[in-house]
Amino acid sequence: MALDKNWFVEVAPEAGFAQALKIRGKLHEEQTPYQKLEIFDTEDWGNLMTLDGLVMLTARDNFVYHEMMSHPPVMTHPAPRRVAIVGGGDCGTLREVLRHPAIEKVFQIEIDEAVTRAAERYFPELTEANDDPRAELLFGDAIEWMKRQEPGSLDVVIVDSTDPVGPAVGLFQRAFYADCLQALGTTGVLAQQSESPLLHLDTLKAMRAEMKAAGFEQLRTYQFCQPTYPSGWWSATLAGIGVDLRDFREQDARELPFTGHYYSADMHRGSMAMPPFIERALAEG
Amino acid sequence: MALDKNWFVEVAPEAGFAQALKIRGKLHEEQTPYQKLEIFDTEDWGNLMTLDGLVMLTARDNFVYHEMMSHPPVMTHPAPRRVAIVGGGDCGTLREVLRHPAIEKVFQIEIDEAVTRAAERYFPELTEANDDPRAELLFGDAIEWMKRQEPGSLDVVIVDSTDPVGPAVGLFQRAFYADCLQALGTTGVLAQQSESPLLHLDTLKAMRAEMKAAGFEQLRTYQFCQPTYPSGWWSATLAGIGVDLRDFREQDARELPFTGHYYSADMHRGSMAMPPFIERALAEG
Structure with a gap:
C-alpha cells in the first residue's frame, strides 16, 4: 500500500526502515535559527512535533x-x-x-x-x-x-x-x-x-x-x-x-x-x- | 517523504500507524488455500515474509x-x-x-x-x-x-x-x-x-x-x-x-x-x- 499526503513519514535511510503516522493536517511550520519545526495533527497519536523532518514526540507515546x-x-x-x-x-x-x-x-x-x-x-x-x-x-x-x-x-x-x-x-x-x-x-x-x-x-x-x-x-x-x-x-x-x-x-x-x-x-x-x-x-x- | 515502490508498507489502520521496509524485490508470491504469502528481499532486514500483506517475520529481528x-x-x-x-x-x-x-x-x-x-x-x-x-x-x-x-x-x-x-x-x-x-x-x-x-x-x-x-x-x-x-x-x-x-x-x-x-x-x-x-x-x- 502506498502512503499518500495524509501521512507523515520518517525514513531511517541507514536502516532501510520507515514509520508513518496518519495526519489530519499541519498546525505549524517554522524555520528557527537552528532547525525546521513542524507540528501536525494526527488521527490517533494526538499532536506530533518534528524537527528537520524527524519525530520528536507525539502526545500519545x-x-x-x-x-x-x-x-x-x-x-x-x-x-x-x-x-x-x-x-x-x-x-x-x-x-x-x-x-x-x-x-x-x-x-x-x-x-x-x-x-x-x-x-x-x-x-x-x-x-x-x-x-x-x-x-x-x-x-x-x-x-x-x-x-x-x-x-x-x-x-x-x-x-x-x-x-x-x-x-x-x-x-x-x-x-x-x-x-x-x-x-x-x-x-x-x-x-x-x-x-x-x-x-x-x-x-x-x-x-x-x-x-x-x-x-x-x-x-x-x-x-x-x-x-x-x-x-x-x-x-x-x-x-x-x-x-x-x-x-x-x-x-x-x-x-x-x-x-x-x-x-x-x-x-x-x-x-x-x-x-x-x-x-x-x-x-x- | 513519500515511499515509492521500493518499500514494503504495512498499515495498521486502526492505529493510524504504518511501518515500512526498503526492498530490493519480491522473491516469491503465492495464493495458498488460506492466505496470500509473499517473500521480499529487503535492503537491511534480510528476507521478509508477509501473509495477506502483514509482516510475519524478517531475518533480522x-x-x-x-x-x-x-x-x-x-x-x-x-x-x-x-x-x-x-x-x-x-x-x-x-x-x-x-x-x-x-x-x-x-x-x-x-x-x-x-x-x-x-x-x-x-x-x-x-x-x-x-x-x-x-x-x-x-x-x-x-x-x-x-x-x-x-x-x-x-x-x-x-x-x-x-x-x-x-x-x-x-x-x-x-x-x-x-x-x-x-x-x-x-x-x-x-x-x-x-x-x-x-x-x-x-x-x-x-x-x-x-x-x-x-x-x-x-x-x-x-x-x-x-x-x-x-x-x-x-x-x-x-x-x-x-x-x-x-x-x-x-x-x-x-x-x-x-x-x-x-x-x-x-x-x-x-x-x-x-x-x-x-x-x-x-x-x-
Whole structure:
C-alpha cells in the first residue's frame, strides 16, 4: 500500500526502515535559527512535533520517553537535589523531574527557544510545571553553560537532545562529558538518550567510549519501546561517578509520591536487563 | 517523504500507524488455500515474509519474537517434556524449543503447509532443527487436533499464530483454550502472542478474559520490542494451571545449554515487569 499526503513519514535511510503516522493536517511550520519545526495533527497519536523532518514526540507515546529519561537517573542518585536538563525544550522531562519533592532546583538549557514556545501551545500538558519556582528555563548553548558550572554543583544531568547530528553533535563528545563530570563532582549521574540498540549499536558504543574516556566510572544502558522512534526500540545510558549504577533507591521507587504511567520500581529494574547480544557488543568496547 | 515502490508498507489502520521496509524485490508470491504469502528481499532486514500483506517475520529481528515465544513458557514449567506449537509454520519457535535438552517431543500443528515450505527455502536457519527426531510437523487444523489430545498429555502449548482475524480467530477463543487446558492436565503453561499492548489493549484484555473463562488459574502478560510489528511494542501472555507464573526456573535459565541472542534469565524477569498503565488496564478485567 502506498502512503499518500495524509501521512507523515520518517525514513531511517541507514536502516532501510520507515514509520508513518496518519495526519489530519499541519498546525505549524517554522524555520528557527537552528532547525525546521513542524507540528501536525494526527488521527490517533494526538499532536506530533518534528524537527528537520524527524519525530520528536507525539502526545500519545511521549510518556514512555519522558518517564524513562527522568526517573531512572533521579532514583539512582542517592540524594538528588540539583538537576540540569540539556535540551529537553518540550519540557516533558522537566515536568517528570519536578514530580520528585526532594528536587530543589532544575535548570533546563535548551538552545532553541522556539521548541519550548511550540510545546506551550501544542503540548500544554508537558509545560504545566514550567511555573514551578524550582524550575529555571534557560535558552542558550548547554555546552558553554556546562563549562561555567561550579564543581560539584549538580547531582543529575539529563541530556535530552536530538540525534548526534547537527546542533546536538557536541553533546555526544568527550569534552562535554568532562564538563558534566566536573559539575557533578564526586557523586553524580548523567543520563542520555542513546538511540536504537538494534539500529544504532555503533553510535551507542561510540558514545559510551566517550563517556568512559571523560572519566565516568560506571556506565549502564537500559531500554524501552518507543513506537514513534525508528524501530520502536530505544535506549538511554546512565554514566555515574561515586554512585553504583547497578542499584537504585528501590524502596523509594515503591513509594513514589506520584503515579507513573510507564515508570515503576519493577519497570526500572526490568528496563536495566539487556539482551545478551547487546551486552556482548557493549562488553567488546 | 513519500515511499515509492521500493518499500514494503504495512498499515495498521486502526492505529493510524504504518511501518515500512526498503526492498530490493519480491522473491516469491503465492495464493495458498488460506492466505496470500509473499517473500521480499529487503535492503537491511534480510528476507521478509508477509501473509495477506502483514509482516510475519524478517531475518533480522525474528530472534526477539521466537526466543520470547519459546523460552519463557518452557522455563516457567517446572519439568517440561512435551510441547505443542500451534501455528508457528516458519519453524523459528520450534527451533528454539528444541534447544532445551529436557524436551522429549514437540508437535507443530500449522494449518498452511505453504508457510513451512517457504521458510525452508527462504529462512533455512529457522528450519534447521526440523529433522530433529523429537520434532513432529503436522499440517492441519490445530483446533481440531487439540480436541483429540489425551488429558494431561502436554506440558506446554505455544500459540504462535497470526492476528485474531481470518484463519486464526478461533485460537483466541474460550473453546480452544478449554481444549488446551484439558490437554495440559493439572500442570501446564500456555503461551500466546498477544498483540501490541499500546495499540491493541482491548484485544489483549478480551483474550485474557477468554483464557480465564476457560479455567486457567493464573495469567501473566510480558513485553518486548519487535521492530517490524505495528508500534514495535509487542506482548505475549502466559496462562497457567498448577504452575506459579510469578516464578520461573531462574537457576536453570542462568545455566542454559545454549546462548540466547535476546533471552536470558535477566531478560525473562525484566520482560515480566509491565508498565503501570497496562497493569491498571488488565486489573480492571
